[in-house]
Amino acid sequence: MDNVRLPKGFKTAGVSCGIKKQNKRDLALIVSENEAEAAGVFTKNVVKGHSLKWSMDKIKNGKTRAIVINSGNANACVGSRGDDDAITMADLAAKLVGCKKEQVLLGSTGVIGYPLPMTKIESGLHFAYHKLSKENPIDAVDAIMTTDTFPKQVSIDIDLSGKEITIYGMAKGSGMIHPNMATMIGVLLTDASISSDMLNNALKSAVSKSFNRISVDGDTSVCDMVLLLANGEASNPTIIDANCDYEVFEKALEKVSVALSKMLAKDGEGATKLVEIQVINASDKKSAHLIANSIAKSPLVKTALFGQDANWGRIITAAGYSDATFNPDSVDILIGDLLVCKDGMGLSFDEEKAINILKQKEVLITVDLKMGDSKETMWTCDFSYDYVKINGSYRT
Amino acid sequence: MDNVRLPKGFKTAGVSCGIKKQNKRDLALIVSENEAEAAGVFTKNVVKGHSLKWSMDKIKNGKTRAIVINSGNANACVGSRGDDDAITMADLAAKLVGCKKEQVLLGSTGVIGYPLPMTKIESGLHFAYHKLSKENPIDAVDAIMTTDTFPKQVSIDIDLSGKEITIYGMAKGSGMIHPNMATMIGVLLTDASISSDMLNNALKSAVSKSFNRISVDGDTSVCDMVLLLANGEASNPTIIDANCDYEVFEKALEKVSVALSKMLAKDGEGATKLVEIQVINASDKKSAHLIANSIAKSPLVKTALFGQDANWGRIITAAGYSDATFNPDSVDILIGDLLVCKDGMGLSFDEEKAINILKQKEVLITVDLKMGDSKETMWTCDFSYDYVKINGSYRT
Numbered sequence: 001m002d003n004v005r006l007p008k009g010f011k012t013a014g015v016s017c018g019i020k021k022q023n024k025r026d027l028a029l030i031v032s033e034n035e036a037e038a039a040g041v042f043t044k045n046v047v048k049g050h051s052l053k054w055s056m057d058k059i060k061n062g063k064t065r066a067i068v069i070n071s072g073n074a075n076a077c078v079g080s081r082g083d084d085d086a087i088t089m090a091d092l093a094a095k096l097v098g099c100k101k102e103q104v105l106l107g108s109t110g111v112i113g114y115p116l117p118m119t120k121i122e123s124g125l126h127f128a129y130h131k132l133s134k135e136n137p138i139d140a141v142d143a144i145m146t147t148d149t150f151p152k153q154v155s156i157d158i159d160l161s162g163k164e165i166t167i168y169g170m171a172k173g174s175g176m177i178h179p180n181m182a183t184m185i186g187v188l189l190t191d192a193s194i195s196s197d198m199l200n201n202a203l204k205s206a207v208s209k210s211f212n213r214i215s216v217d218g219d220t221s222v223c224d225m226v227l228l229l230a231n232g233e234a235s236n237p238t239i240i241d242a243n244c245d246y247e248v249f250e251k252a253l254e255k256v257s258v259a260l261s262k263m264l265a266k267d268g269e270g271a272t273k274l275v276e277i278q279v280i281n282a283s284d285k286k287s288a289h290l291i292a293n294s295i296a297k298s299p300l301v302k303t304a305l306f307g308q309d310a311n312w313g314r315i316i317t318a319a320g321y322s323d324a325t326f327n328p329d330s331v332d333i334l335i336g337d338l339l340v341c342k343d344g345m346g347l348s349f350d351e352e353k354a355i356n357i358l359k360q361k362e363v364l365i366t367v368d369l370k371m372g373d374s375k376e377t378m379w380t381c382d383f384s385y386d387y388v389k390i391n392g393s394y395r396t
Numbered sequence: 397m398d399n400v401r402l403p404k405g406f407k408t409a410g411v412s413c414g415i416k417k418q419n420k421r422d423l424a425l426i427v428s429e430n431e432a433e434a435a436g437v438f439t440k441n442v443v444k445g446h447s448l449k450w451s452m453d454k455i456k457n458g459k460t461r462a463i464v465i466n467s468g469n470a471n472a473c474v475g476s477r478g479d480d481d482a483i484t485m486a487d488l489a490a491k492l493v494g495c496k497k498e499q500v501l502l503g504s505t506g507v508i509g510y511p512l513p514m515t516k517i518e519s520g521l522h523f524a525y526h527k528l529s530k531e532n533p534i535d536a537v538d539a540i541m542t543t544d545t546f547p548k549q550v551s552i553d554i555d556l557s558g559k560e561i562t563i564y565g566m567a568k569g570s571g572m573i574h575p576n577m578a579t580m581i582g583v584l585l586t587d588a589s590i591s592s593d594m595l596n597n598a599l600k601s602a603v604s605k606s607f608n609r610i611s612v613d614g615d616t617s618v619c620d621m622v623l624l625l626a627n628g629e630a631s632n633p634t635i636i637d638a639n640c641d642y643e644v645f646e647k648a649l650e651k652v653s654v655a656l657s658k659m660l661a662k663d664g665e666g667a668t669k670l671v672e673i674q675v676i677n678a679s680d681k682k683s684a685h686l687i688a689n690s691i692a693k694s695p696l697v698k699t700a701l702f703g704q705d706a707n708w709g710r711i712i713t714a715a716g717y718s719d720a721t722f723n724p725d726s727v728d729i730l731i732g733d734l735l736v737c738k739d740g741m742g743l744s745f746d747e748e749k750a751i752n753i754l755k756q757k758e759v760l761i762t763v764d765l766k767m768g769d770s771k772e773t774m775w776t777c778d779f780s781y782d783y784v785k786i787n788g789s790y791r792t
Contacts, residue, residue: 047716047724047740077712077724079741112709113742299695303784313508316473320443328443328473344443345475346509385781388699 004136004155007166007191009033009233013131014143017124019072019110019117025143027121029128030067030187031097036231037196038064038105039203041211043224050082051075051108052225054090058102062196064229065099067187068106069144070121071172075108078115085116092122096129105227107185109146109172137170144172144185152263158252160245163236165192167252171211171260173224184264186211186226188256192249193232194239201242202250203228210257214265214296214379228253265379266361270386273360275305277378279367287324288376291367294322295378302383305363310354312340319367332368336360400532400551403562403587405429405629409527410539413520415468415506415513421539423517425524426463426583427493432627433592434460434501435599437607439620446478447471447504448621450486454498458592460625461495464502465540465581466517467568471504474511481512488518492525501623503581505542505568533566540568540581548659554648556641559632561588563648567607567656569620580660582607582622584652588645589628590635597638598646599624606653610661610692610775624649661775662757666782669756671701673774675763683720684772687763690718691774698779701759706750708736715763728764732756 006012012030020026040059042052051070058064068089075082090104097104108116131139141151155168173184194202207226232238239246266274277295282288295301298318304311312333320328333341336357340349357363402408407427416422436455438448447466454460464485471478482502490497504512527535537547551564569580590598603622628634635642662670673691678684691697694714700707708729716724729737732753736745753759 045713045716046720046722047712074709077709077737077740077742079739111707112713113737299779306784311507313470313473316443317441317508320441324442326442341473341509343475344473346473383695383784385784388702388779388781388784 004153004168005166006134006137006155006168007189007231007233009191009231010189011132011134012137012140013128013133014137014139014141015124015128015131017127018120019070025139026070026072027124027128028069028140028143029093029125029132030140030189031132032065032229032231034231034233035063035065035103036229037062037194037199039196039200039228040105041203041207041226047077049074049076049108050078050086051089051106053083054086055105055107055225055227058105059227061102063103064105065103066093066097066105067227067229068093068104068125069185069187070108070116071144071146072110073108073114073116074110074112075116076112078113081115085118088118089116089121092125096125107144107225107227109144109185141170141172144170146172147269148172149267152260152267154256154259156252156256158248160192160234160236160248163234165190165234165236165249167192167256169256169260171264173264184211184224186257186260188226188228188253190228190230191232191234192230192239193234193236194230194249198239198241198246199228199230202246202253205250206253206257209254210261213377214261262379265381268381270384270389271381272306272384273382274362275380275382276362276364277367277380278364278375279369280375281371282369282374282376283325283372285374285376287326287369288374290322290324291319291326292376292378294318295365295367296380299383302380305358306382306384308355308358310335310340310349310351310358312346315365315367316341316344326369326371330370332370334366334368336364400549400564401562402530402533402551402564403585403627403629405587405627406564406585407528407530408533408536409524409529410533410535410537411520411524411527413523414516415466421535422466422468423520423524424465424536424539425489425521425528426536426585427528428461428625428627430627430629431459431461431499432625433458433590433595435592435596435624436501437599437603437622443473445470445472445504446474446482447485447502449479450482451501451503451621451623454501457498459499460501461499462489462493462501463583463623463625464489464500464521465583466504466512467540467542468506469504469510469512470506470508471512472508474509477511481514484514485512485517488521492521503540503621503623505540505579505581537566540566542568542579543665544568545663548656548663550652550655552648552652554644556588556630556632556644559630561586561630561632561645563588563652565652565656567660569660580607580620582653582656584622584624584649586624586626587628587630588626588635589630589632590626590645594635594637594642595624595626598642598649601646602649602653605650606657609773610657658775661777664777666780666785667777668702668780669778670758671776671778672758672760673763673776674760674771675765676771677767678765678770678772679721679768681770681772683722683765684770686718686720687715687722688772688774690714691761691763692776695779698776701754702778702780704751704754706731706736706745706747706754708742711761711763712737712740722765722767726766728766730762730764732760
């Protein structure tokens with residue numbers, strides 16, 4: 001995390017403008033010096049926040065200069081006032097940056113149903129603009145956090161046709177995390193030169209294997225999105241089809257996205273551990289995913305993991321109600337490397353060894369269906385007292 | 397509950413045979429003096445317990461003399477040994493009662509993956525047989541409980557063509573409760589005379605409006621079932637089609653089932669309150685149900701209810717990811733009789749009044765979609781520290 005760096009041509013700032021209490025940072029500004037190609041993936045929730053709706057609409061233009069994200073308020077369910085505020089927020093940033101308001105994308109995350117404090121945001125944007133920097137964007141990451149307990153960012157460098165390319169990513173979110181975007185926001189930045197179509201393809205592919213493979217509580221929110229900007233400053237030969245450079249780029253983008261996703265799952269509200277669910281040897285991808293998803297969502301599995309209880313009965317039960325096709329009499333279940341269920345039957349296993357495995361900060365659960373050769377992975381976390389504590393009093 | 401009574405011709409007993417610790421009751425025997433028509437509804441989980449599989453198969457014969465239910469062990473995922481144990485348990489009961497083993501239905505609930513202690517069950521069955529009684533079946537209700545904190549039973553009397561009929565019901569379950577049978581077992585008994593077909597119809601109808609309308613944690617187990625026996629001892633004209641008597645009978649059965657379902661939701665593991673979710677004025681039944689179900693399952697809604705936080709944003713969010721068809725800009729949400737969201741927008745409401753409503757033991761949440769005239773109701777409970785505590789250490 002200390003070695004994180006921004007791609008060429010990007011600047012960021014994160015400031016406190018007074019939306020959150022106690023002078024916590026709550027406003028992030030990300031600027032690309034030149035027009036960047038932009039791609040986005042957005043929540044599938046029927047209810048959509050006003051800032052998110054603005055971004056969904058404007059990203060179609062493709063050329064983006066800035067992203068503004070506030071935390072502490074979701075700018076959702078406040079009627080036409082919310083749409084007006086989104087326009088104002090984009091316009092304010094555009095005037096500072098020197099671009100059209102349509103070139104500014106927006107994100108808002110926090111409580112639902114309260115209007116944004118626009119005066120605070122206006123002065124916050126001015127402050128943020130003057131603090132823009134090419135250094136480690138930790139302040140911006142801090143400013144998009146809600147109940148997150150640690151900042152989440154990562155960057156990697158790759159070589160595309162002899163040019164060094166950086167891919168940077170930041171993300172926030174810890175509750176309401178579930179496939180098809182949770183209450184999470186991710187921003188990915190790169191200096192690669194890549195066409196709009198190929199950028200969209202790369203983002204969809206990376207998201208499907210990362211952000212859509214994590215679950216904290218099965219809830220999905222109204223403000224979730226992942227944005228990806230590519231400004232071409234690295235001067236590599238522009239990627240316009242699925243050539244070798246594209247494959248290297250896509251793999252690297254997936255790597256950044258998976259790293260952020262695992263951080264999100266690990267920081268699930270109240271979580272004490274990161275849990276990886278691998279469903280292997282399924283008859284097809286869909287069945288594997290249904291089962292992994294069902295196990296990752298089960299409150300009974302997640303509380304047992306918190307209690308360091310190797311209760312595999314709940315794991316096979318969750319598989320059973322997942323609507324997937326499998327033969328319950330051929331299922332093996334491993335907790336770490338400990339086989340606890342073979343051919344759908346319980347084994348007598350070393351309870352002490354099981355507790356030692358479940359004590360770790362990262363736990364792997366493998367469900368072997370012995371039906372075919374498809375495989376899917378989900379990341380989740382355990383369900384603790386603190387999940388209840390955090391969510392019993394979030395708004396007040 | 398004090399006035400509960402068994403229909404004519406039924407006897408019950410509940411004893412401790414040593415499956416559970418601390419001499420808790422763990423074996424229930426229910427006997428009909430004569431052959432009773434039987435109907436059942438069973439879990440849709442792909443993984444099915446061995447006792448449950450026996451009952452699913454034998455209920456096709458229709459004529460039942462006894463039901464044996466043990467708690468503390470689910471008789472699930474133990475291979476062919478589990479099927480053999482089911483046969484033995486039915487055979488032991490049949491010899492005591494004096495019937496064929498195929499006339500004995502079985503239920504087992506508790507931990508998964510451990511063989512039943514058959515010697516204990518054998519002596520327990522003898523003991524139970526000698527304790528059979530026509531009195532209040534509270535011992536049998538006690539014997540089927542797992543993490544339940546109170547026994548659940550109810551009976552009502554109705555008049556069918558001048559004959560007095562009793563419908564009695566008992567149920568257990570508090571975690572893993574979700575539509576299509578949770579880790580719950582229900583037994584309904586009546587002295588009505590009714591054909592096998594009409595009995596099945598009545599049970600399916602009643603279950604769809606009661607046991608399939610409750611959610612504790614979204615998990616469904618491998619041992620869930622509702623059994624209904626009708627022994628005809630009341631000598632009413634046998635119900636063979638959907639006449640007036642049938643309608644009275646069906647309504648009464650639904651009433652018993654709803655009463656038990658609400659007790660199950662209220663006793664959700666760690667629950668401090670019963671929550672009724674009403675989705676009204678939906679465009680169709682399916683949408684209404686999807687939304688009610690999504691809200692009832694949401695851990696974020698349920699923790700907010702525990703924290704007495706009128707966080708309606710999470711309610712509309714859960715509606716939004718339910719896959720239902722509705723217009724988010726026409727949604728009203730009421731907590732009790734307090735309007736907190738109108739036309740999809742937050743209202744400024746009296747927070748103190750909201751807290752007073754949410755402090756009650758029973759809370760009604762109404763979601764008005766203003767799209768049509770369909771309506772669906774679900775019952776659920778809040779999500780507390782104790783849910784985590786109970787489920788973090790159930791098996792060990």
